[in-house]
Structures are given as structure tokens and as C-alpha cells.
Amino acid sequence: MIKRMILVLGILALPLLGGLLFTYDIIKIDWISFMEIQPSFRAQEDPLPLPARSVPVQGAAYIAELGAPTNPVPADEASLARGKDSYNVACALCHGVDGKGKGPFATFLQNKPANLLEGPPRTESDGAIFLTITNGVEGKMPALIENLPTAGARWDVVNYVRSLQAAGQ
Numbered sequence: 001m002i003k004r005m006i007l008v009l010g011i012l013a014l015p016l017l018g019g020l021l022f023t024y025d026i027i028k029i030d031w032i033s034f035m036e037i038q039p040s041f042r043a044q045e046d047p048l049p050l051p052a053r054s055v056p057v058q059g060a061a062y063i064a065e066l067g068a069p070t071n072p073v074p075a076d077e078a079s080l081a082r083g084k085d086s087y088n089v090a091c092a093l094c095h096g097v098d099g100k101g102k103g104p105f106a107t108f109l110q111n112k113p114a115n116l117l118e119g120p121p122r123t124e125s126d127g128a129i130f131l132t133i134t135n136g137v138e139g140k141m142p143a144l145i146e147n148l149p150t151a152g153a154r155w156d157v158v159n160y161v162r163s164l165q166a167a168g169q
Contacts, residue, residue, distance in 0.1 A: 083160030
């Protein structure tokens with residue numbers, strides 16, 4: 001008797017289960033979740049640009065309308081040590097440890113890195129070098145504002161590059 005009842009229920013349940021499996025793929029209920037209404041960022045996606053005329057938390061590094069800024073960081077031993085560390089992390093791969101533009105990655109680049117010890121890098125002002133580090137050079141050098149996020153770190157690199165130039169005379 002129990003076997004017969006299980007068999008009858010099984011036979012009746014088979015079309016129901018088959019129908020559920022068939023309609024599951026057709027009828028989908030869209031549940032609201034907070035994940036769907038958040039802004040999403042994919043891996044390697046560019047960050048959003050800064051709003052116009054915004055000022056960073058650490059203060060204005062430069063104001064574009066006023067031209068190249070002046071170096072507010074004295075080139076003391078602490079600044080040169082910080083600049084050397086930042087340079088070795090962010091710049092030496094292309095420009096080389098000595099600044100001559102022959103870093104280990106330079107051979108793979110179509111546009112070779114500048115020799116920082118001669119030519120325009122030597123004759124430009126500190127502010128122009130700071131702007132080059134910050135904004136990069138279109139098609140030649142990436143902007144390092146994300147690698148060196150504070151203005152002080154970029155000014156330390158400028159001071160260190162100047163010390164490399166003085167040592168390379």
C-alpha cells in the first residue's frame with residue numbers, strides 16, 4: 001500500500017518537477033539589491049577626473065592659469081632622501097638610477113626616456129619639471145600623479161633630480 005502511494009505521488013510529481021525546471025529558465029524574478037544601484041568600477045578602469053577648480057586635501061599644488069609653480073620644498077637631506085626613494089620606485093625603471101634615460105625598461109619603449117642630466121630637463125625650471133612629473137608628456141611619459149600622489153613627494157623628486165644634475169656636471 002505504501003509503495004503504491006509513493007509510486008503514484010512520484011508519477012504525479014514528475015510533470016510538476018519537469019514544468020518547474022522548464023519555467024525556471026523562462027520566468028526570472030528581478031530582485032532589487034543595493035549592489036545594482038551603486039556605481040561600479042572595473043579592474044584597470046581609469047579613475048574619474050577631478051571636478052574643475054577643485055583643490056586637493058593637501059592644498060593647491062599649482063594653479064594652471066599662473067604657469068609653472070615655484071619649488072616650496074627646500075632641498076635638504078630629508079627631501080633628497082625621500083626624493084631618491086620615490087625616484088627609484090617611480091622613475092628609475094625608465095630613466096635609470098643615474099638619470100641618463102637608460103633604465104631597464106627603456107629598451108622596450110618606442111619613445112626613449114629623456115636624459116635628465118642634459119638638454120631641456122637641465123634648463124627647465126623646477127616648476128616645469130614638477131608639471132612634467134605631474135601631467136606627463138603626451139605619447140612619451142605617463143602622468144605620475146597617482147604614483148606620487150602628494151605634491152610634496154613630487155617636489156622631493158624634483159630636488160633629487162636637481163641633485164643628480166649637480167653630481168653629473
